[in-house]
Amino acid sequence: MSVVRFESRIHLIELTLRTPFRLSRGTSVTRRNVVFELAADGEIGRGEAAPIPRYRESAESAATALAEMADRLDDFHDFAEAGVRLARPGQRAAQAAFDGALHDLAGRRLGVPVRELLGLAKRPLAPTSWTIGLDPIPDALAKVAESGRFEVLKLKMGADGDMELLRAIRDSTKQTIRVDANEGWTFDGALARLPELARLGVEFVEQPLPAAQLDDTRELRKRSPLPFVADESVHDAADIPKLAGAFDGINLKLAKCGGIAPAREAIAVARAHGLKILLGCMIESSLGIAAALSLAPLVDWLDLDGHLLIADDPFHGLGFRDGRLIPSDRPGLGVEPAS
Numbered sequence: 169m170s171v172v173r174f175e176s177r178i179h180l181i182e183l184t185l186r187t188p189f190r191l192s193r194g195t196s197v198t199r200r201n202v203v204f205e206l207a208a209d210g211e212i213g214r215g216e217a218a219p220i221p222r223y224r225e226s227a228e229s230a231a232t233a234l235a236e237m238a239d240r241l242d243d244f245h246d247f248a249e250a251g252v253r254l255a256r257p258g259q260r261a262a263q264a265a266f267d268g269a270l271h272d273l274a275g276r277r278l279g280v281p282v283r284e285l286l287g288l289a290k291r292p293l294a295p296t297s298w299t300i301g302l303d304p305i306p307d308a309l310a311k312v313a314e315s316g317r318f319e320v321l322k323l324k325m326g327a328d329g330d331m332e333l334l335r336a337i338r339d340s341t342k343q344t345i346r347v348d349a350n351e352g353w354t355f356d357g358a359l360a361r362l363p364e365l366a367r368l369g370v371e372f373v374e375q376p377l378p379a380a381q382l383d384d385t386r387e388l389r390k391r392s393p394l395p396f397v398a399d400e401s402v403h404d405a406a407d408i409p410k411l412a413g414a415f416d417g418i419n420l421k422l423a424k425c426g427g428i429a430p431a432r433e434a435i436a437v438a439r440a441h442g443l444k445i446l447l448g449c450m451i452e453s454s455l456g457i458a459a460a461l462s463l464a465p466l467v468d469w470l471d472l473d474g475h476l477l478i479a480d481d482p483f484h485g486l487g488f489r490d491g492r493l494i495p496s497d498r499p500g501l502g503v504e505p506a507s
Contacts, residue, residue: 176238177205178231183451183478187311190301192326192352193222199451200227203482204234204265206273208244213273213500216456217265218423218449218474222400225261233262247274248429260403260426261450267427268459268501275500282428282462282501289465295491296470297322297346299477305336312341319491320344320371322471326352331361338368348374351400355384359391366393374419374446375399386414397446404430405437417444417468422460423452435466449474454483458501461486461493482506 181201189196202217217234219225233256240254251267275282283290298318300311302325315321321341323334326349338345347370353361358376365373372395377385379400389396395416402411402418404425411418418438425431438445445467447460452474460472472493475481485503487494496502 173208174238174241174244175207176234176241177207178234179203179205180227180231181453181482183453183482184480185451185477186479187307188301188303189299189451189477190303191324191348192302192350195301196451201452201456202227202230202234202262202265203455204238204262204269206238206241206269208273209277211273211276213269213271213276214455215265215268215270215272215427215459216452217261218452218456219261220423220450223258223260225259230259230262230265233259234266237262237266244270244274247271251427251429255426261423263426263430264422264456264459265427267429268422268456271428271459271462272500279499281495281497281499282459283465283495286428286432286462288462290495290497291465293461293464293492293495294468294470295319296472296493298473299471300324300337302327302330302333305333308333308337309340312337312343315341315343317488317491318343320346322346322348324348324350326350331364334365334368334370344371345369346371346374348399349376351375351378353377355381355388358388362388362392362394370394372397372416375401382410382414389414389416395444397444399448402434405434408434408437408441408443412441412443415443417446419446419448419471420467421448421450422456423450428459428462431460431463432466435463444468446471448472451477453478453481454486454503455501457493458483458486458496458503461495462501464493464495480506
């Protein structure tokens with residue numbers, strides 16, 4: 169059996185957002201991500217790490233973890249499990265980049281898109297939502313006015329004045345609205361908001377209470393007229409069983425769970441517990457979005473607009489039409505550096 173020799177490269181990239189991104193934990197204008205490249209037999213596989221500061225990750229910690237993982241990689245034949253096997257504790261975003269690069273490289277070497285590598289047929293996908301942050305009402309309405317190509321809006325909530333923002337947006341559009349509190353409500357605050365959210369036609373509520381308050385979330389769900397979707401409460405498959413009864417679905421992000429392979433396991437466990445699946449993202453380039461998009465045929469909802477929120481996407485290859493992302497038919501993840 170021939171030995172595959174690998175060369176790896178790590179690049180820190182800064183993504184500038186088109187407009188400030190506001191949520192209950194703060195405001196961002198840039199994000200620092202990491203691109204991991206793995207070269208073998210004349211092909212280059214790439215993956216993206218979008219570190220999550222809430223979990224004490226940074227671009228630097230992700231880059232360090234990726235370098236350590238690359239040094240230990242000695243066998244390509246278990247590429248779908250290598251990210252899990254070599255993962256560094258507490259560095260899920262790095263694991264996702266490593267996993268993405270291995271899947272990209274495998275698809276390129278075989279000449280097929282990653283979705284075919286996974287045995288998933290190409291078919292029309294659910295529409296992706298377009299995210300509007302906790303903006304001043306005039307700024308939010310300007311974004312709504314520019315969002316006509318999207319069927320679904322996702323509104324960040326979780327702070328004082330968020331109901332006024334929702335009412336203003338609801339008055340300005342008939343688009344489907346989902347809301348994400350990002351752990352920003354109290355039990356009583358959520359309980360007071362939920363009836364009006366339902367009257368305003370909100371589809372579901374994402375993470376109404378802090379992740380540590382699972383029992384309170386379960387009690388709140390009993391009184392809620394709307395479904396709940398877990399985000400900060402779920403990282404990987406091991407977190408899912410305890411969420412049944414408190415949530416109706418999970419927001420699965422590769423940066424949280426560690427990549428394509430762990431995400432497939434989480435999807436199977438979520439289905440076994442009767443939970444729906446929202447496939448989400450961080451602020452990422454088309455590279456990170458393409459990795460998530462390879463799993464899109466398996467889920468119910470998509471929130472994959474991270475690359476659309478940045479000013480200069482360093483990768484290209486994904487399409488967009490009628491509110492829906494269009495995966496590339498090229499081998500691997502199907503995206504290439506823009507320059």
